[in-house]
Amino acid sequence: xxxxxxxxxxxxxxxxxxxxxxxxxxxxxxxxxxxxxxxxxxxxxxxxxxxxxxxxxxxxxxxxxxxxxxxxxxxxxxxxxxxxxxxxxxxxxxxx
Amino acid sequence: xxxxxxxxxxxxxxxxxxxxxxxxxxxxxxxxxxxxxxxxxxxxxxxxxxxxxxxxxxxxxxxxxxxxxxxxxxxxxxxxxxxxxxxxxxxxxxxxxxxxxxxxxxxxxxxxxxxxxxxxxxxxxxxxxxxxxxxxxxxxxxxxxxxxxxxxxxxxxxxxxxxxxxxxxxxxxxxxxxxxxxxxxxxxxxxxxxxxxxxxxxxxxxxxxxxxxxxxxxxxxxxxxxxxxxxxxxxxxxxxxxxxxxxxxxxxxxxxxxxxxxxxxxxxxxxxxxxxxxxxxxxxxxxxxxxxxxxxxxxxxxxxxxxxxxxxxxxxxxxxxxxxxxxxxxxxxxxxxxxxxxxxxxxxxxxxxxxxxxxxxxxxxxxxxxxxxxxxxxxxxxxxxxxxxxxxxxxxxxxxxxxxxxxxxxxxxxxxxxxxxxxxxxxxxxxxxxxxxxxxxxxxxxxxxxxxxxxxxxxxxxxxxxxxxxxxxxxxxxxxxxxxxxxxxxxxxx
Numbered sequence: 001x002x003x004x005x006x007x008x009x010x011x012x013x014x015x016x017x018x019x020x021x022x023x024x025x026x027x028x029x030x031x032x033x034x035x036x037x038x039x040x041x042x043x044x045x046x047x048x049x050x051x052x053x054x055x056x057x058x059x060x061x062x063x064x065x066x067x068x069x070x071x072x073x074x075x076x077x078x079x080x081x082x083x084x085x086x087x088x089x090x091x092x093x094x095x096x
Numbered sequence: 097x098x099x100x101x102x103x104x105x106x107x108x109x110x111x112x113x114x115x116x117x118x119x120x121x122x123x124x125x126x127x128x129x130x131x132x133x134x135x136x137x138x139x140x141x142x143x144x145x146x147x148x149x150x151x152x153x154x155x156x157x158x159x160x161x162x163x164x165x166x167x168x169x170x171x172x173x174x175x176x177x178x179x180x181x182x183x184x185x186x187x188x189x190x191x192x193x194x195x196x197x198x199x200x201x202x203x204x205x206x207x208x209x210x211x212x213x214x215x216x217x218x219x220x221x222x223x224x225x226x227x228x229x230x231x232x233x234x235x236x237x238x239x240x241x242x243x244x245x246x247x248x249x250x251x252x253x254x255x256x257x258x259x260x261x262x263x264x265x266x267x268x269x270x271x272x273x274x275x276x277x278x279x280x281x282x283x284x285x286x287x288x289x290x291x292x293x294x295x296x297x298x299x300x301x302x303x304x305x306x307x308x309x310x311x312x313x314x315x316x317x318x319x320x321x322x323x324x325x326x327x328x329x330x331x332x333x334x335x336x337x338x339x340x341x342x343x344x345x346x347x348x349x350x351x352x353x354x355x356x357x358x359x360x361x362x363x364x365x366x367x368x369x370x371x372x373x374x375x376x377x378x379x380x381x382x383x384x385x386x387x388x389x390x391x392x393x394x395x396x397x398x399x400x401x402x403x404x405x406x407x408x409x410x411x412x413x414x415x416x417x418x419x420x421x422x423x424x425x426x427x428x429x430x431x432x433x434x435x436x437x438x439x440x441x442x443x444x445x446x447x448x449x450x451x452x453x454x455x456x457x458x459x460x461x462x463x464x465x466x467x468x469x470x471x472x473x474x475x476x477x478x479x480x481x482x483x484x485x486x487x488x489x490x491x492x493x494x495x496x497x498x499x500x501x502x503x504x505x506x507x508x509x510x511x512x513x514x515x516x517x518x519x520x521x522x523x524x525x526x527x528x529x530x531x532x533x534x535x536x537x538x539x540x541x542x543x544x545x546x547x548x549x550x551x552x553x554x555x556x557x558x559x560x561x562x563x564x565x566x567x568x569x570x571x572x573x574x575x576x577x578x579x580x581x582x583x584x585x586x587x588x589x590x
Contacts, residue, residue: 041483
């Protein structure tokens with residue numbers, strides 16, 4: 001299945017990726033080839049077949065609701081690129 | 097025998113008998129790494145100082161008579177398993193400076209057992225790849241032929257074990273990432289049943305497929321590492337509350353009563369331009385291995401896995417879909433790399449992700465986002481999840497007539513560095529034999545079963561029923577004891 005340059009740009013946008021102009025053509029070709037290959041799945045009759053999301057059947061596992069100490073805030077934030085007063089800093093979200 | 101050449105179980109005996117100290121052993125391994133790392137490139141981070149401190153602690157425990165089979169044993173860990181206070185990069189620019197504030201459960205278990213961490217090993221970025229060429233840190237070379245890939249994505253751990261740069265290692269396997277590099281580097285690799293080993297602290301790629309497992313010099317060492325890392329963990333919601341046997345109990349040379357299934361479809365892997373089919377030397381080595389297993393008392397039956405030809409397509413929808421969701425968390429806010437170019441939040445996300453992720457990771461995020469997007473979900477993600485059910489049913493049927501399924505691990509021995517980098521689909525197709533075990537959640541391992549005429553290792557894959565790792569160890573151990581492929585070492589003058 002062919003995928004157009006515009007579709008790649010759209011999907012990249014959904015995934016918050018910004019492909020360079022020159023990369024897009026290559027990506028569109030490669031992803032098109034992969035999707036053509038994936039289209040072989042259309043040959044399989046899957047009427048009434050359940051979808052599997054998890055290969056091992058697990059039932060819900062309960063535990064006592066106990067108080068525990070989580071990772072300290074400073075430790076949890078130690079890797080943040082920018083922080084202030086225990087908060088994460090990001091570039092501005094609204095104009096004004 | 098040089099100290100770095102020891103297996104875990106041999107080193108343990110020498111440590112227990114106080115013939116060597118953990119400090120001597122760890123020093124020997126670090127020196128070996130120092131001599132070979134320039135050529136092999138197995139490690140992203142080396143922990144020389146810390147390893148020597150751990151070795152001192154280990155020697156102290158041993159002097160008091162306190163030791164487990166892993167006390168004082170130097171190991172390498174794939175760099176996507178979180179290590180508290182030690183950089184964990186996933187071989188990605190986006191996690192280049194990430195220092196986890198906690199240990200993965202498997203690390204806690206190894207630490208409690210007294211094991212020594214000598215370094216964090218190289219891999220394909222976010223474990224996406226079959227050659228370790230997608231690492232954004234360095235290239236890892238196959239110790240058997242430095243112009244060839246070590247396999248992937250656990251190429252660093254496999255190369256480190258093969259080159260005697262550690263006594264054993266942990267990797268992760270989402271579609272073959274332990275077994276295929278083990279096969280290409282001539283070591284033993286085990287992907288446990290899904291849910292058998294905690295994924296807590298394993299950086300997620302595809303959450304319904306990922307498992308952590310050992311890469312080792314022999315089957316005994318694999319069982320010893322599994323004894324430590326396997327078991328229920330409340331911190332992993334998909335961890336299975338099943339008892340873990342002592343896997344060393346299965347290490348018996350007798351294969352009497354074992355039924356080996358050989359899938360008819362695996363000899364019919366299409367030989368088109370893309371796959372080139374199975375290399376005759378690989379097919380020959382696997383056939384000889386089957387004859388050996390029969391000679392040891394196993395019975396061979398033909399089985400059928402009719403949906404084998406769809407495994408690659410199913411996998412390359414499901415794994416990228418899960419990855420696109422898992423990797424949404426890398427936004428430059430809470431941890432990891434942030435692009436400083438952007439003026440507003442949306443631009444910061446885009447810049448951060450576009451320069452933080454390499455091409456293969458971006459390709460899979462786009463493929464996954466596409467498969468999950470409105471209008472395509474039914475045709476791709478849902479369809480693939482249904483065919484996944486049929487692949488699982490194939491295995492359930494097959495295991496009614498056999499105990500263990502045998503196949504090649506990879507269609508060819510290790511290929512040359514750069515040979516497949518410009519054709520992702522061709523790279524994906526080389527995973528044909530390993531992907532199904534992840535889709536079905538079953539345990540599978542790779543054991544050395546021969547060499548090509550050019551001296552490259554060839555691996556044999558053994559697959560078992562859910563939670564039947566023990567039987568795989570039995571078959572693998574029986575085979576190993578009757579052969580000497582695992583004793584051969586690559587020629588790497590230090």
